[in-house]
Amino acid sequence: MNTFIQVLVNGILQSGTYMITTLGLALAVGVVGILNLAHGEFLMVGAFLSIIFYTVFGIDPLISILIVSLLILLLGIGTYKISLKKVLDSAEVNQLLLTFGISIILQNIAVLYSGSKEVMVINPPYRDLSWNIEGIGISFSKTLVFIIALILVITLFYILNNTKVGKSMRAVEQNRYGAYIVGINADRIFKIAFGVSVGLAGLAGVMLSIILYATPFIGFNYTLKAFAIIMMAGMGNLRGILWSSLILGIIESALGTYVPGGTGWSEGIFFFIILIILLVKPEGIFKK
Amino acid sequence: MLKIENINVFYGLVQALWDISIEVPEGSIVSIVGANGAGKTTLMRTINGIIKPKSGKIIYNGIDITGKDSNYVVSNGITHVPEGRQIFPKMSVYENLEIGAMFIKDAWEKRKETMEFVFSLFPRLKERINQAAGTMSGGEQQMLAVARALMGRPKLMLVDEPSLGLSPALTLTVFDALKKANKEGVTILLVEQNVKKSLEMAKIGYVLENGRIVMKDDGKTLLANPHIKKAYLGV
Numbered sequence: 141m142n143t144f145i146q147v148l149v150n151g152i153l154q155s156g157t158y159m160i161t162t163l164g165l166a167l168a169v170g171v172v173g174i175l176n177l178a179h180g181e182f183l184m185v186g187a188f189l190s191i192i193f194y195t196v197f198g199i200d201p202l203i204s205i206l207i208v209s210l211l212i213l214l215l216g217i218g219t220y221k222i223s224l225k226k227v228l229d230s231a232e233v234n235q236l237l238l239t240f241g242i243s244i245i246l247q248n249i250a251v252l253y254s255g256s257k258e259v260m261v262i263n264p265p266y267r268d269l270s271w272n273i274e275g276i277g278i279s280f281s282k283t284l285v286f287i288i289a290l291i292l293v294i295t296l297f298y299i300l301n302n303t304k305v306g307k308s309m310r311a312v313e314q315n316r317y318g319a320y321i322v323g324i325n326a327d328r329i330f331k332i333a334f335g336v337s338v339g340l341a342g343l344a345g346v347m348l349s350i351i352l353y354a355t356p357f358i359g360f361n362y363t364l365k366a367f368a369i370i371m372m373a374g375m376g377n378l379r380g381i382l383w384s385s386l387i388l389g390i391i392e393s394a395l396g397t398y399v400p401g402g403t404g405w406s407e408g409i410f411f412f413i414i415l416i417i418l419l420v421k422p423e424g425i426f427k428k
Numbered sequence: 429m430l431k432i433e434n435i436n437v438f439y440g441l442v443q444a445l446w447d448i449s450i451e452v453p454e455g456s457i458v459s460i461v462g463a464n465g466a467g468k469t470t471l472m473r474t475i476n477g478i479i480k481p482k483s484g485k486i487i488y489n490g491i492d493i494t495g496k497d498s499n500y501v502v503s504n505g506i507t508h509v510p511e512g513r514q515i516f517p518k519m520s521v522y523e524n525l526e527i528g529a530m531f532i533k534d535a536w537e538k539r540k541e542t543m544e545f546v547f548s549l550f551p552r553l554k555e556r557i558n559q560a561a562g563t564m565s566g567g568e569q570q571m572l573a574v575a576r577a578l579m580g581r582p583k584l585m586l587v588d589e590p591s592l593g594l595s596p597a598l599t600l601t602v603f604d605a606l607k608k609a610n611k612e613g614v615t616i617l618l619v620e621q622n623v624k625k626s627l628e629m630a631k632i633g634y635v636l637e638n639g640r641i642v643m644k645d646d647g648k649t650l651l652a653n654p655h656i657k658k659a660y661l662g663v
Contacts, residue, residue: 304530311516311527318514320478322576323502323531376518 142275147397149276151390156286158385160347162366163292163378164340169367170376171300172333173313174224175235178243179366180359182338186212186345187260187354188250194262194349201264205346212342217335224334225327243359250356261353285347290382292340297378309333313376368414374424383426388413429454429615430475430584435484435494437467437474444470446640448484450617451632452584457606457616459626459647461660462636468619469511471636472588475617476508477501488584503531505583509590513573517562521553524561524572528579535581545612546575549605567598574605584615591622603629623660627651 161183168174186208193204219242227234254260269280300306308329312319319326344362348354369388373380388410395402395409417425430452437445445467452458462468473479475486477498486494493501502508507528516524525543529535535542547554550571556564561572570590577585587606591599603625610616620626627633630647635656643650650656657663 307519307523307527307530310519314516314518315514317478317510318516320498321476321502321508321510321514322527322580323499324527325497325499 143397146276147393148390149278151393152386153279153282153286154393155385155389156282156289157348158365158369158389159289159293159381160285160344161362162369162381162385163289163296164337164344165363165366166370166378166381167296167333167340168337170370171313172309172330174228174330174334175232175239176337177236177239177363178246179338179341180361180363181243181246182212182216182341183345183348183362184250184354184356184359185246186342187349187358188253190346190349191260191262191354194264201262201346201350205343208346209339209343213335213339216338217331220331220334225330228330247356247359254356256356259353259355262349264350267350281351285351288347293378293382300378305329305332365410368411372414372417372424373426377424377426380424380426429489430617431487432475433485433487435474435481435486437470437479437481444639445474448641450634450641452615452617454615455613456631457610457618457629459618459620459630459633460636461620461623461626461633466636467639468636469588472508472586472619475586476506499531502580503533505532505580507577507580507582507585509573509577509585509587511588511592513569515561515569515572515576518560520558521561521572522557524576525579528576529581532580535579538581539579542579542581546578549608550575550601567594570594570598570602574602578609578614582614584617585609587616587618589619589621591620591625599625623656624651
């Protein structure tokens, strides 16, 4: 019984990582319709900045998180203004090519800084902190990731449904021409959405720097997984991202515990589930 | 209220509008009739700021709005019932209406009141207030498009083919709503394939052919014109 509860707890906490890494991309892809293949690289830059702030200036990630998110948000707005803006009205493959290019640039900047082999890890004092409740271990930092992810999902959900800027974002995605007609400044909305989207990626990067490690190449895997979770949830469906992350997190954790050598399978199973869902219900399982 | 002076509009190298001049007096209904492809929708989009003219001027209440972006034009009180409705399909009727008032300061403050008014014109929309707009019938979506434009408490409303694809009964409802809105002080520039109906209610009518204005007169006189009768009314 204890093992089962432990599996559940680990799975739920793991889902926090999925949520936090997916949320920003869900805003770009699912809500306003910008395909960003560099999402994971913005996340990686966030993790790098967090590590640099910690090792060079001695600033704890939980403090630098605000600065880093803001810096990456500004980086996103700059990227939008210089490049992305110009391809939004052309075929979607141009967005893919452009953001793929950006991902390579960011990767190489990171390689210039750290070299290609070094794995960067930081050890803030709470990194390995965990509670033990009735024999169930609960990691502090992972709980923190989970709680922050949950707060962000709920906040974003609220903003999209209750504020002018949120409604404008949904309007722009549903009918670009209709959005112009009611007087929405679509350019401004895309700029804000993309900025916030990569800002959230940066924030996720800081949180991941606490529980995992960073290399210049961690990004692509996160982009891939985030796209997969968005497909599973259904485009533009934030609640679906919550449930999809939970399901994937728990399956992954169960696999690692109950199947011998199961952790090695977790990536394979992850994409296998997504594949099945795309075959059976291509609009996403949580699409109303 | 609106004065268009000699505008020329191009799609790439192809000229769509030639030297168009139109005047819309405050409080009136002005109709532009013409065949498909004559440039009616292009003209509407040019006024609204979605297409920029190559030359010419658009003056609205004394301000030059030529080449301004649509969000500027809308915020100054010109709203648009576009061809093909262009509603937000995944938003509720309520949200669609709300968004019609969202970017016009005065309209946003009075949105509750305006919503009562549009519901009095289209009681059907009130019944469907929480329904996703994309799941409604074409006629209901057209009502929503008109209602959304009215939510902006426009001074000038551009109305593009409101009867397209509607049953005669629904067409009547929509035209009645336009007349009522006009009585409340909304100036209307109407583009319509239903030549008879639109010229009947228009103070002034223009005939647009191949991107040029070929005739201008008051609505009733145009209706009696032999060329109009032959080319557009089939009599």
